[in-house]
Amino acid sequence: MSVHPLPSSTPAAQGVDASGVHAFLDALEADPAIEPHSLMVLRHGHLVASGWWAPYSAERPHHLYSLSKSFTATAAGLAAAEGLIRFDDPVISYFPEFEADVTDPRSRAVLVRHVASMSSGHLAETLDRARETDREELVRGFLLVPPDRDPGTVFAYNQPTTYTLAAIVQRVTGQSLTDYLRPRLLDPLGIGEVAWQRDRRGRELGFSGLHAATDAIARLGQLYLRDGVWDGERLLPEGWVAEATRMHVANADGGTGGAPSDWQQGYGFQFWMSRHGFRGDGAYGQFCLVLPEQDAVIALTAATEEMQEVLNLVWEHLLPAFGPGPLAAPRPEDAALGERLARLALPPAPGKPAPPERTEEWSGAAFTPYGGVCAERPGLTAVDVTPLADGWRLTLTEGGHRLDLRLGGDGWSVGDEPVPTALSGGWTDPDTLVAEVVFLETPHRLVVTCSLADRTFTARWRTVPLDTRPLRAMGAPRGSV
Incomplete structure (x- = not known):
């Protein structure tokens, strides 16, 4: 948790109808398939709602799973700005020790931008095959799995692509992702301690494994909402946010039964396009939602397999709550929301004392x-x-x-x-x-x-x-x- 709190405000002052936040909380807590852990809502740069469902708490880090990928992409963007990597370089050029082994033309044609956008040419996840090919060096295992199509032409959600991007950053910087990001991103944003899982080689995974407080998610989202500028200082290179959060390759991943899916809107550089705005997300409901049209950021952690339903509830209840201008104050809904957020709690498991x-x-x-x-x-x-x-x-x-x-x-x-x-x-x-x-x-x-x-x-x-x-x-x- 940061020692420098985000600027805070009442929902009404920032044009947020607190009754919509109440409705969102009602819906989350009424759905037996969703266990919410935390929520932070920022509007116009101000924190207007935040709460943690006890026994979860604000200061504890939370496993972000694939939301880690968005931090990895940010590290890659910073490394590119420093001239340490180039997105149009072949991946193999960063691993010359694999030159003799990697002979497939498509594997050799995979560029850094292809692993950044999960468009390596593979049609499916390669993690298991890559590990079976080389259990000691996942980058080599990945490069030895021949792509099914030309790189840059198809999308497949594919963990080794992000791992490879993370490995490149760690190789060219000579640092772990967290050490590289600390002075360039984490400290300037006011993000406190984070921890990232490593593999047997000592590399931070990149595609998963980052543990950070919900506050860190909110700050990353606000930085991207502000085009890489924080407190008047440019932290991310100009043009990076636009490049990272546009659709690079169309996808149809995650659709079910013809229902609209937020996993079918396109993929950027480790960010998903959404029906509204863009986002980073991780397994079981870890979300960083950035809504440029509403000038809002929503950070959320949870335990659920119904991630689409969480987004559906955001679109149904929170999106309409963002109005065009400040609301008349004082509003009792604001006070009631603050009280409610302060006492959020998961019900303990039922049981009687020992007989x-x-x-x-x-x-x-x-x-x-x-x-x-x-x-x-x-x-x-x-x-x-x-x-x-x-x-x-x-x-x-x-x-x-x-x-x-x-x-x-x-x-x-x-x-x-x-x-x-x-x-x-x-x-x-x-x-x-x-x-x-x-x-x-x-x-x-x-x-x-x-x-x-x-x-x-x-x-x-x-x-x-x-x-x-x-x-x-x-x-x-x-x-x-």
């Missing part, structure tokens, strides 16, 4: 996976339940490592070691304990069910992590774990 007649049986009970192995988390081998003076301790053992969690009271029990979590739940009957573990720097929640009758447990994700990190590392990278 008194079975307390001794539950004390120190050990559970093994139902069926012999935990299907969604094979490395999770044991769950232990231990009484505490003020509740219970739930211990998850994965790969020989323990994750101790406290269960107590009616709300969320928050812990920070070894990874930020919040736990809630209780007994659904005398023989069954159900606890839900929220990993507070991610969109992910693990539901653990223990059965005393057969001393077994099950564990299932509400949203399945797209990487293979151990539970004890299910948060922003913090060195070795």
Whole structure:
């Protein structure tokens, strides 16, 4: 979180009808398929609405998944302005050690602009094939997967293209993405600590893995809304925003049943075109929406597989709330919205206190996976339940490592070691304990069910992590774990 708050204002003063924000919140919270985590709305450069659904909070970073890509593209734009890369150079020219291996003419014709716009000529995601080809060097693996069409002619959402762009930036700068961006982007914007996952080579992934607060998303969006200028200082090269946020190759990715899709409007340099404005987005509902016509930015984090529905709700409720000029004040809707945003909270998982007649049986009970192995988390081998003076301790053992969690009271029990979590739940009957573990720097929640009758447990994700990190590392990278 930044130590320099964004300028703030009432919704009415910036021409925002607070009743539209209320309606948007109502719709988000009424949809069982959407778990909102945070929302920030900026209009005319002022923060007019912000809130976090407890146990999520403003200062915590959140895994942005593919919204990371927009930060990677920004680093590439800065490197190009410094003459370190050129978008019309062949990718292979930055990796001369692969020259002898990469012989396919189309692979050799892939330019930096093609990986920046996901138009490498492949017709589908190449991540698995690239990894199978070379598990140690994903750039080489990617270049050894021959494109199906000429580069620049087709779009395919393709993680190794962004990874390659990130690898080029890190190679020519001699720095990680975060180190390169810190003095050029993050510090000038007032963005606090961020952390980016690395691969086994030590490279920051580029295509995913960035953990940053919602505030960082909002500031990036505002910078792009203002054509790369922040507080009167140009941070991004002139013309970069227009180039990065225009359609480079048409796409038809993500359409379902003929319904209008915000994934069919074209793709820029790691930004999506939307039915309104443009955006960066990441799996499970991480959004940076930039709306030039409304002079607005919306930053949002969530846990949902219904990302199109989130955008539909934005277009339905928030878009009409942006009026042409200030509204008459004072408006009770503004005060009510501020109060509502200050007390947002996710409901804790239901459950009763431990049954008194079975307390001794539950004390120190050990559970093994139902069926012999935990299907969604094979490395999770044991769950232990231990009484505490003020509740219970739930211990998850994965790969020989323990994750101790406290269960107590009616709300969320928050812990920070070894990874930020919040736990809630209780007994659904005398023989069954159900606890839900929220990993507070991610969109992910693990539901653990223990059965005393057969001393077994099950564990299932509400949203399945797209990487293979151990539970004890299910948060922003913090060195070795």
